[in-house]
Each structure stands twice: as structure tokens, then as C-alpha cells.
Amino acid sequence: MIVQLLFALGLTLLSSGFTVSTATAQLASADSMAEPTSDPLEGVNQPVFQFNLKVDEYVLHPIATGYNAIMPDAAQRGVNRFFRNLAVVERFANNLFQGEFVDAGQEVGRFLVNTTLGGVGFVDVADPLLGWKENHEDFGQTLGVYGVGTGPYLVIPFYGPSTVRDTVGMVADGAMNPMSYFLSTIQILAVRAGTTTTRVINYRSMNLTLFEDADRYAVDLYGATQDVYLQRRAKQIEE
Amino acid sequence: MTSLRAAFWSIVGMSVLVFSVPAWASNDSPTDLLRGAINRARAVLENPTHQGKEHYQQRIAKVKETLISLFDSEEIAKRTLGIYWKDRTEAERKEFVQIFTALVEKTYANSLDRYRKDFEVLFDQERIEGDFAEVDSRIVDPVLQKTFSLNYHLHRLKDKWLVYDVVIENVSLVRNYRNQFHRILGKKSYADLVASIRTKIQQLDTAPQTGTGL
Numbered sequence: 001m002i003v004q005l006l007f008a009l010g011l012t013l014l015s016s017g018f019t020v021s022t023a024t025a026q027l028a029s030a031d032s033m034a035e036p037t038s039d040p041l042e043g044v045n046q047p048v049f050q051f052n053l054k055v056d057e058y059v060l061h062p063i064a065t066g067y068n069a070i071m072p073d074a075a076q077r078g079v080n081r082f083f084r085n086l087a088v089v090e091r092f093a094n095n096l097f098q099g100e101f102v103d104a105g106q107e108v109g110r111f112l113v114n115t116t117l118g119g120v121g122f123v124d125v126a127d128p129l130l131g132w133k134e135n136h137e138d139f140g141q142t143l144g145v146y147g148v149g150t151g152p153y154l155v156i157p158f159y160g161p162s163t164v165r166d167t168v169g170m171v172a173d174g175a176m177n178p179m180s181y182f183l184s185t186i187q188i189l190a191v192r193a194g195t196t197t198t199r200v201i202n203y204r205s206m207n208l209t210l211f212e213d214a215d216r217y218a219v220d221l222y223g224a225t226q227d228v229y230l231q232r233r234a235k236q237i238e239e
Numbered sequence: 240m241t242s243l244r245a246a247f248w249s250i251v252g253m254s255v256l257v258f259s260v261p262a263w264a265s266n267d268s269p270t271d272l273l274r275g276a277i278n279r280a281r282a283v284l285e286n287p288t289h290q291g292k293e294h295y296q297q298r299i300a301k302v303k304e305t306l307i308s309l310f311d312s313e314e315i316a317k318r319t320l321g322i323y324w325k326d327r328t329e330a331e332r333k334e335f336v337q338i339f340t341a342l343v344e345k346t347y348a349n350s351l352d353r354y355r356k357d358f359e360v361l362f363d364q365e366r367i368e369g370d371f372a373e374v375d376s377r378i379v380d381p382v383l384q385k386t387f388s389l390n391y392h393l394h395r396l397k398d399k400w401l402v403y404d405v406v407i408e409n410v411s412l413v414r415n416y417r418n419q420f421h422r423i424l425g426k427k428s429y430a431d432l433v434a435s436i437r438t439k440i441q442q443l444d445t446a447p448q449t450g451t452g453l
Contacts, residue, residue, distance in 0.1 A: 037418050216446070217346050219439050220419035227418035228410050235409035 037153070037226060045155040049222050052160055056204075064204035071205065078122035079202045083195070084134065085114050085121025090173045094137035098145050103135035110134065136236075139176075140169025144237035153226055161229035269372040269393045269400045270365045272309065277360055279305040285356045299348045311401035312340045314394065318403060319416040323424050331429070338436050339416075345443040357381055370395040 039045065068076070088111040095104035110126040118125045126132040143165050144150070151164030162170070174192075218224035267275070280302045283289060289298040316339040317324045317332075327335065359379040366373045374391045392404040392411075404413040423432045 037421075039422075213350075216443070218419060219342070219416075219435050220422050223419035223422040224415055227415045231410045231414060232408070 037223075037230060039153050039226070041152045041154055045153065046222060048155040048157050049225070051157060052155065053221075055158060060200065060204050061208070064201050064208060067201050068205040068208060071202075076202055076206050079198070080206065081114075081118075081124050082121045083199045083202070085111060085118075086195075087173075089176045090139070091135060091137055093176055094139055094142045094173075095135055097139075097142045098137055100135065100137065103137075106132045107135060138166075138169055139172040140166035140233075141237050143169055144233075150230075150233070153230065161225055163230075163233070166233065267400075268365060269367070269391070270362050270374050272400055273374055273376070273391055273402075274360075274362055276306050276309050281354075281356070281360075284351065284354050299351060302351060303344070309402050311394070311396065311403050312336055314396075314401070314403040315343075315413060316340070318413045319420055321417050321421065323421070323429070327429070335433070338433065338440065341440055342436050342443075345440055355380075355382075372400060 071079075088107055092104050092107040092111075095101075095107060106126075109130070110124075110132045111121075113126040113130065113132070114121045114124055117123075117129075124134075127134075140163075148165055150166070154162045154164055154167055156162050156167065177188075214224060215221055283301040283305055284298065288294070289301065313332075313336050316336040319339060320327070320335065324332070357380075359381065361377045361379060363375040363377060365375075372393045372395070374393065376389045376391070378387045378389055379385075380387075388406075388408055390406040391402050392406065393400045393402050395401075404411055406412070420432055423435060
């Protein structure tokens with residue numbers, strides 16, 4: 001078994017184009033003494049964070065558990081892809097805003113292919129068939145690319161971690177939703193509530209142990225969650 | 240789909256289980272060191288004689304023994320305390336390294352049992368600059384068709400390469416712990432932080448171990 005494993009790993013290492021090089025890039029050797037994350041809105045964020053945890057514990061998690069029990073894994077992934085497919089305008093526009101013209105074009109191509117051949121987006125056929133991967137960009141990232149600072153960390157009720165900049169970006173992305181052009185405000189709110197609820201429950205059902213794992217690992221859950229969000233956002237914008 | 244999360248956490252566990260114990264001297268490159276230790280840890284986890292709940296402690300102990308030489312526990316603990324490290328006495332530093340190491344071990348030991356033998360471990364690139372190195376790797380879950388990035392940060396200490404941080408899916412574990420600890424130290428005393436860590440360790444000690452092996 002060990003020989004087989006080594007053999008398999010050897011092959012995968014070769015096929016992955018494994019290289020060893022001495023780099024000129026600055027290695028992050030001294031970042032460890034950085035100052036703590038600034039959180040001027042913590043007085044508001046903490047209660048909202050606790051509220052969100054309770055909403056999750058008493059509402060979202062039980063519903064998602066039931067949903068998970070009746071919904072096959074493949075169907076959950078399909079529903080997730082369906083909602084991601086619908087967010088094409090947001091990704092297309094933000095790729096364009098950031099000068100990623102090829103990626104923007106691929107987003108349109110992905111939408112057309114997945115909506116037609118992929119059963120209105122439940123199946124991602126564009127990636128395996130054409131190599132067109134989803135290029136997630138949102139308006140918060142676009143603002144970041146143009147040098148707009150993150151602003152303070154912000155926890156949004158029912159939503160979770162964000163920053164002031166990303167919250168502004170989220171509103172802008174919402175305005176790009178095609179529904180905005182065809183429906184009245186009341187209709188939009190009703191439709192959004194329905195789709196958001198379904199999307200969130202589906203996502204939560206795919207990550208049932210999310211908070212349990214985080215809570216297991218964290219000495220300070222608020223600080224751990226905040227840092228995961230900020231580190232990942234910083235990397236997304238950098239890329 | 241809970242298996243996706245399970246896969247992630249098992250990879251986390253695999254990567255950072257042991258931040259303890261001294262290192263061996265070697266002329267191997269950082270990648271060679273990591274690859275060798277990870278392969279040995281995988282072999283332990285896949286060994287039929289280590290399967291089942293009844294062999295949990297034995298399995299975890301064996302993996303620890305395999306990975307122990309990779310990590311610089313003092314450096315990791317020091318970096319999680321950051322600016323607060325210099326204010327600590329020698330005795331406090333020693334105690335902190337010991338309890339932080341215990342915290343990490345207990346946090347991730349159970350996660351190890353979510354490991355699956357069909358995970359692929361790929362090493363992509365190694366960068367060396369003076370006494371610092373970074374090794375980029377990926378874990379591929381062929382069932383979920385998901386790839387997790389896993390980057391190791393190492394430094395050379397007396398001709399030994401030792402890991403001082405692990406960055407999983409763009410999240411540095413050292414930075415994450417540091418943010419938690421700094422938040423606590425910003426409002427409370429160092430003794431309170433130690434108490435919080437000890438409480439967490441106790442909670443983990445009493446938490447049920449769910450893993451049964453492969």
C-alpha cells in the first residue's frame with residue numbers, strides 16, 4: 001500500500017510540473033509582529049455577531065440539517081451552481097471594471113453554455129468541456145483594486161463578516177442583478193428574500209459543521225472569524 | 240456535502256497536528272522534508288493495524304511521532320503572541336509554548352481522522368531566500384473535485400528547516416491565532432489569555448472523538 005501511495009504521489013508530482021527554484025520574492029518572514037487588527041466598530045459588531053450565531057443555531061442549522069437529510073449531495077451542489085450561474089452579470093461587470101477582459105468574456109460564455117447545455121446552470125459543463133473557469137470578482141474587490149481602503153470591519157445581521165467597503169460593493173452588486181431592471185422594488189424584495197433564503201439554506205447544508213469546527217479551533221471565535229474573512233479578502237483583491 | 244468541510248478540516252489537521260518536539264538535522268530541501276514526513280504520516284493513517292476507534296490514541300500518537308520534527312513550536316508560539324512576547328518572562332514563555340502546543344495538538348488531532356487515502360498531495364513550488372523558505376502545495380480531493388491550497392513557511396535554524404506557519408486556503412494559522420490572542424490581550428491580562436487557552440484545552444479533552452480511521 002505504501003509503495004502504491006508513493007508511486008501515485010510520484011506520478012502526481014511529476015504531472016503537476018513540480019519545480020524547485022530560488023525565488024527573488026520577499027518571503028513573509030517578519031509579518032508575525034504586526035499590530036492587532038483594528039476594529040473600531042466592535043461595540044456594534046460583537047452583538048450582531050452573537051445574534052447571527054443564535055440565528056444560525058436556532059433557525060438556520062436545524063433547517064439546513066433537515067434539508068441535508070432529504071437533498072442528495074449532488075443536488076445541493078447543483079442548486080449552488082444554479083445560484084452562482086445567476087450572478088453572471090456581477091462577475092462579468094467586475095471583471096470588466098478590473099480590466100480582466102478575457103475573464104469577462106469567459107463569464108458570458110460560461111453563462112450561455114451552462115444555461116443551455118448545463119440545465120439552466122445546475123451543471124457546470126463549461127469548465128470540463130472548454131476549460132472556462134468561474135472568475136469570481138465583486139464590486140468590493142473592484143473598489144480594492146482601485147485603491148479604496150477596506151474601511152472598518154463590519155458584521156452584518158443575517159449575513160456575517162464584511163467591511164464598510166465590501167458592504168458598499170455588495171449593494172452595488174445587488175443593483176447589477178437583472179431583476180432590478182424588470183421588477184418593482186416590492187417584487188424584487190420578495191423574490192430576493194425567497195432566493196436568498198434558499199441559497200443560504202443550501203450553502204449551510206453543504207457546510208453543516210462550519211461553526212462547530214470553527215468553535216472547536218478558536219479560543220476567541222469572533223477574532224478567528226474576523227481574521228479568516230480579512231485574510232481571505234486581502235488575498236482575493238491581491239489576485 | 241458535509242464531506243467537503245470534513246476534507247478541509249482533515250487537511251488542516253494533517254498539516255498542523257504537531258507544533259512540538261525537536262527537529263532532526265538534515266540536508267534535505269524544505270520540500271523533501273515536508274514530502275517525506277507527510278508520506279510517512281499518510282502511511283500511518285492508512286495502516287490497517289491502526290484503524291478503528293479503539294486505536295485512536297495509538298494512531299494519533301504515531302502521526303505525531305512522524306510529524307514532530309517539522310515544526311518550530313517556540314517560533315510559532317512566539318509569533319502568535321507577537322508584540323506581547325517581549326513582555327513575558329522566561330518562565331511565562333516556556334509555559335506559553337507548552338500550552339499553545341497542547342492546544343494545537345488537541346484541536347487538530349480529531350480532524351486527522353477525517354483524512355481519506357484518495358487525497359492527492361501535490362508540491363508545486365519552493366522559494367528560498369536566505370534562511371526563509373516557502374513551499375506551495377495543494378491537496379486534491381478527487382471525489383469532490385476540490386483543491387485546497389496549503390503553503391508552508393519555514394526558516395532555517397542551525398542548518399535545520401523548520402515550519403513556523405501554515406497557510407491554508409490563504410489563511411495563515413499564526414496570524415489567525417495572533418488576532419484571537421491580541422483581541423484578548425487588548426482587553427484582559429496575560430493571565431486571562433492563559434486561562435482561556437487552558438479552558439479550551441479542557442473542552443477539547445472532554446469533546447467526543449468521532450473518528451474511526453479510514
